Amino acid sequence: MRIVVADTGPLNYLVLIGQVHLLPALFEKVIVPTVVYQELTSPRAPLPVRLWLNSNPLWLELHNETLEAEPLILTLDAGEAQAIQLAILLQADLLLIDDRKGVKLAQAKGLRVTGTLGLLDLAADRNLVDFEEAIQQLELTNFRRPLDVLDLLLTKHKKSQTK
Numbered sequence: 001m002r003i004v005v006a007d008t009g010p011l012n013y014l015v016l017i018g019q020v021h022l023l024p025a026l027f028e029k030v031i032v033p034t035v036v037y038q039e040l041t042s043p044r045a046p047l048p049v050r051l052w053l054n055s056n057p058l059w060l061e062l063h064n065e066t067l068e069a070e071p072l073i074l075t076l077d078a079g080e081a082q083a084i085q086l087a088i089l090l091q092a093d094l095l096l097i098d099d100r101k102g103v104k105l106a107q108a109k110g111l112r113v114t115g116t117l118g119l120l121d122l123a124a125d126r127n128l129v130d131f132e133e134a135i136q137q138l139e140l141t142n143f144r145r146p147l148d149v150l151d152l153l154l155t156k157h158k159k160s161q162t163k
Helices: 008-016 022-026 034-041 047-054 078-090 100-108 116-125 131-138 147-162
Strands: 004-006 030-033 060-063 094-096
Touching: 004 008, 004 078, 008 022, 008 034, 008 047, 008 078, 008 094, 008 116, 022 116, 030 034, 030 078, 034 047, 034 060, 034 078, 078 094, 078 100, 116 131, 116 147, 131 147
Parallel strands: 004 030, 004 094, 030 060
Antiparallel strands: none
16 A cells, blocks of 8 residues: 655645545545644635545545654645655655645655646546646636646647547
C-alpha cells in the first residue's frame, strides 16, 4: 500500500470541483495531519469542504500527533509544514501539496510531490476524469496555477482525446 499524505489545498480544490472521489480511486488511503483537518473544518473553509469532511470519508485518515517542524519548514503555513513533517515521518510515497514554496522544500527533503493539477492529470491518464472539464471547474475557484504547466497538460490531454 502506498502512503499518501495531503495538505489542505488539493483536498479543498478537489471537493470544490466535485472531483474528490478521485482520491480513493487513485489511492487506498490519504493521511492528513490534525492541522490540515482543522483548516478544512475551519469556519473560513468553504461550506462544501466542511460538509464533505463531516461525511467522514473512510479513506481519509487523521494523524493526531503534533509534529515538531524544523525552522526552514516553519516558514510555511502550518498545514503545509505539518504535512511535510508527516510525510517525512511516515516515509510517504507521495505528498499532495499545491504551494510552490512547500513543493520546493518537500522536494529538497527527498519527497515525491504532486498537486491538484498533477492529481487531475493522473486521473485523466487513467480515464477517471475529463481533464479539460475539471480545469474549467477549477477556473471557477480561487486556485492559482502555473500557466506553463497548465498549458502543457491541456495540450497533452487534447492530444490523448484525439487518439
